[in-house]
Amino acid sequence: MIEIRIHGRGGQGGVTLAKLIATSRFLQGLSVQAFGLYAAERSGAPIQAFCRYADEPITNRNLIYEPDHVIVLDPTLVGPVIATGLKTGGWILVNSPEPPGEFANQFARYRLATVDATTIARDNNLGTRSVPIVNTALAGAVGRMLAIPLQEICAALEHLGFKGSNLAAASRAYEEVRLVESPREVGPPEALGAPADERRGPSLLEGAGAALPALKTGQWATEQPRRRQMIPPCNHICPAGNNVQGFLNALARDEPDEALEILLRTTPFPSICGRACPAPCMEACNRIELDGAVNVRQMERYAGDHGVVTPAPLARRDERIAIVGSGPAGLTAAYHLARFGYRAKVFESGAEIGGLLRSGIPEFRLPEDVVAREIDRILGLGIEVETDRRIDRQTLLGLARDHDAVLVATGLQEQRDLQLGMDGTEAVVQGIDFLDHVHRGDVRVDGESVVVIGGGNTAMDAARSALRLGARSVRVVYRRSRQEMPAIREEIHDAAEEGVSIDLLTQPVALHEEPSDGLLRRYRLTCRRMELGEPDESGRRAPMEIPDSDFELTCNRVILALGQSPDVSVFPEGTEVREGTQLLGLLETPLFAIGDLATHDGTIAAAIGSGRRAAVHIHRVLSGAHVRITEHADEYCDVDVWCDEVIRADALKLHLFERQAAAEGESLPIIERRSTFDEVHMGLEDATEAARCLSCGVCNECDLCCTYCPEGVLKRVGHRLEFDYAYCKGCGVCVTECPRSVIFMSHL
Ligand SMILES: Cc1cc2nc3c(=O)[nH]c(=O)nc-3n(C[C@H](O)[C@H](O)[C@H](O)COP(=O)(O)OP(=O)(O)OC[C@H]3O[C@@H](n4cnc5c(N)ncnc54)[C@H](O)[C@@H]3O)c2cc1C
Numbered sequence: 001m002i003e004i005r006i007h008g009r010g011g012q013g014g015v016t017l018a019k020l021i022a023t024s025r026f027l028q029g030l031s032v033q034a035f036g037l038y039a040a041e042r043s044g045a046p047i048q049a050f051c052r053y054a055d056e057p058i059t060n061r062n063l064i065y066e067p068d069h070v071i072v073l074d075p076t077l078v079g080p081v082i083a084t085g086l087k088t089g090g091w092i093l094v095n096s097p098e099p100p101g102e103f104a105n106q107f108a109r110y111r112l113a114t115v116d117a118t119t120i121a122r123d124n125n126l127g128t129r130s131v132p133i134v135n136t137a138l139a140g141a142v143g144r145m146l147a148i149p150l151q152e153i154c155a156a157l158e159h160l161g162f163k164g165s166n167l168a169a170a171s172r173a174y175e176e177v178r179l180v181e182s183p184r185e186v187g188p189p190e191a192l193g194a195p196a197d198e199r200r201g202p203s204l205l206e207g208a209g210a211a212l213p214a215l216k217t218g219q220w221a222t223e224q225p226r227r228r229q230m231i232p233p234c235n236h237i238c239p240a241g242n243n244v245q246g247f248l249n250a251l252a253r254d255e256p257d258e259a260l261e262i263l264l265r266t267t268p269f270p271s272i273c274g275r276a277c278p279a280p281c282m283e284a285c286n287r288i289e290l291d292g293a294v295n296v297r298q299m300e301r302y303a304g305d306h307g308v309v310t311p312a313p314l315a316r317r318d319e320r321i322a323i324v325g326s327g328p329a330g331l332t333a334a335y336h337l338a339r340f341g342y343r344a345k346v347f348e349s350g351a352e353i354g355g356l357l358r359s360g361i362p363e364f365r366l367p368e369d370v371v372a373r374e375i376d377r378i379l380g381l382g383i384e385v386e387t388d389r390r391i392d393r394q395t396l397l398g399l400a401r402d403h404d405a406v407l408v409a410t411g412l413q414e415q416r417d418l419q420l421g422m423d424g425t426e427a428v429v430q431g432i433d434f435l436d437h438v439h440r441g442d443v444r445v446d447g448e449s450v451v452v453i454g455g456g457n458t459a460m461d462a463a464r465s466a467l468r469l470g471a472r473s474v475r476v477v478y479r480r481s482r483q484e485m486p487a488i489r490e491e492i493h494d495a496a497e498e499g500v501s502i503d504l505l506t507q508p509v510a511l512h513e514e515p516s517d518g519l520l521r522r523y524r525l526t527c528r529r530m531e532l533g534e535p536d537e538s539g540r541r542a543p544m545e546i547p548d549s550d551f552e553l554t555c556n557r558v559i560l561a562l563g564q565s566p567d568v569s570v571f572p573e574g575t576e577v578r579e580g581t582q583l584l585g586l587l588e589t590p591l592f593a594i595g596d597l598a599t600h601d602g603t604i605a606a607a608i609g610s611g612r613r614a615a616v617h618i619h620r621v622l623s624g625a626h627v628r629i630t631e632h633a634d635e636y637c638d639v640d641v642w643c644d645e646v647i648r649a650d651a652l653k654l655h656l657f658e659r660q661a662a663a664e665g666e667s668l669p670i671i672e673r674r675s676t677f678d679e680v681h682m683g684l685e686d687a688t689e690a691a692r693c694l695s696c697g698v699c700n701e702c703d704l705c706c707t708y709c710p711e712g713v714l715k716r717v718g719h720r721l722e723f724d725y726a727y728c729k730g731c732g733v734c735v736t737e738c739p740r741s742v743i744f745m746s747h748l
């Protein structure tokens, strides 16, 4: 690629010269660009123009910082700055009556050429006597200098509509330009021009041989650009309150520790959510409109698995907080309270801590070592734990007496039945209990036909576990359609892929034992066909029975996975359990219910969010501190306006981003899955996927706005963009160029 920078003054035709050179190359089949950079738009003001051409398609849109050659249209602009970034051995062509040797001392590293384009232009009546237009003459000189045949220069002139005297001027300059190939191999240090490694090109006003424009053109503006930060939809929707854009930005900079640190501000479970979260952030991702959501879940997993951060308490406080239940809600609350400095103690009725992370979600989706690692990090903050300790109404009162606040995070403990006629017998097992046995390794279903009733995660996990434990066949029976199934989409897909058959719009109504001639007991499950009616109170279309549609399935075991409900017996009679409501009646101690128990959201991320909100709330109550619940996307960014609007895809300049498919990790071959509880989905090997994040509504310092500001009055100082409002005319080019809607115009 050849890149040329042109220094001139307004009215001399510098931009047209760039176009002429580009056109001559374009007509020869090359890929070209030509563009200008203006200061105050007045005759005589310094301008720069640029031209680049190459055999290959040009994708670069930057200014030219390290040109191959420089052309100077006005000798008063000659100074060290014109050689800034110029490659050693490049040409400097000056419009001057002087011979090239006149500039040899000044620019010893470069080849020099001069041509008296001003005289040639005047002789050909181009422009006026005071402002002759020298561009066509210089085009001829450039042709000779760069070995472009004169006829190709003339063809470009004609292509752009020039004829007569312009062609004559070009031809004469082609003959008269004086070239010196090697002025001096090495000159004295002061003659070497600006150092070639200086990355930025000269500013328009720098070395221009003239003072700053006296007129503060910013006075012409009726609007001025300002910088704001909007809310990316992923951040907005994440139930855990994660700063998704922030941690992706850190990963894109190859900073996994920083990414993890950002995540740990909100969630203590990034490796777990990076595997098991239904990822509503991906469903809301603006990149869907371009080429598919950013794989946020996998990136969260990457940060959790590869980042190294040891969180520490931020203070030490004397207040004691009791937390009942050690699922994700209870542990998240304990984690944040411990970070605020409180003495947190967790009471768990089971033998292990972790709630459904341990007893519910099976190993092939959430390996035990991942759960253990994240729980150990939480406990590392000095949290006390008492396992095998069931809290009832009486002991809760005791906790309230001995602590400064109590949080109850006991999840959903009541399991639903279907009244099939054989409930309570060994024919019917609850999904949660089945999965608990799977976790403990004391159940097999070799050769059995298993029917799982339900459409949520418990149903899918039980079905997939049964397959791995030797079941001959597994069918899931669900009374609505696939669209209404509450299980995570990917899990339904994986279950089907592994061989679980799914009977939709099917309602089991009765179960009977059948005579069996083998070792296994045989059951007959009567089912009824259903159709969907109007939406019910859950918002989903209600299943309606189709008369006379009964049919029968035979099986050796039925697993019920119909969902759970809260056990509120721990609370005083009549307590209404809702998140955010302080439950009264237990001395003066603040008492809150959190997690599934209070929200019924049924996801780990929602339990995390609930636990964190409660911890922040208690900290506010006990300390009077003002702690924010929401994290700003990137806190270090300095902006004029924090905007609480969620940015949608139509506010982004999607056409400025290159399309690139999302990275997906490898998965265990299906054939292997049926014989192992090994994790099915592998993580990504690197974090390059994070670079697909568009950074919606949040400045990621791409600097396009600075590059394209035609006045050169917008620059970055550290993390801050500085607009020189004295000279900003409010043209709005920075607004047009910002791909992520960070800059907006505001009326004066
Ligand atoms: C099989 C299954 C698969 C799931 N898969 C996913 C998934 O892939 N992704 C997802 O986001 N969500 C999933 N979920 C939902 C998710 O696990 C829950 O939403 C989440 O665990 C709720 O957290 P929690 O802390 O409120 O309650 P839990 O995790 O239920 O924890 C409650 C804890 O309290 C303890 N406890 C109860 N009563 C008492 C008492 N009286 N005294 C002391 N301790 C007590 C319990 O032993 C338990 O340890 C799944 C749920 C199930 C059942």
Ligand code: SF4
Pocket: 237, 238, 239, 240, 241, 242, 244, 273, 274, 277, 278, 279, 280, 281, 282, 296, 297, 300, 605
């Ligand atoms: S917790 Fe879930 S919703 Fe939140 S960022 Fe992680 S994957 Fe997305």
Ligand code: SF4
Pocket: 232, 233, 234, 235, 244, 245, 248, 284, 285, 286, 287, 294, 296, 692, 693, 694, 695, 696
């Ligand atoms: S592109 Fe990035 S910032 Fe925008 S919604 Fe998707 S993940 Fe969030």
Ligand code: SF4
Pocket: 227, 698, 699, 700, 701, 702, 703, 704, 705, 706, 721, 737, 738, 739, 740, 741, 742, 743
């Ligand atoms: S163009 Fe880039 S640097 Fe400028 S405001 Fe927009 S995101 Fe920030």
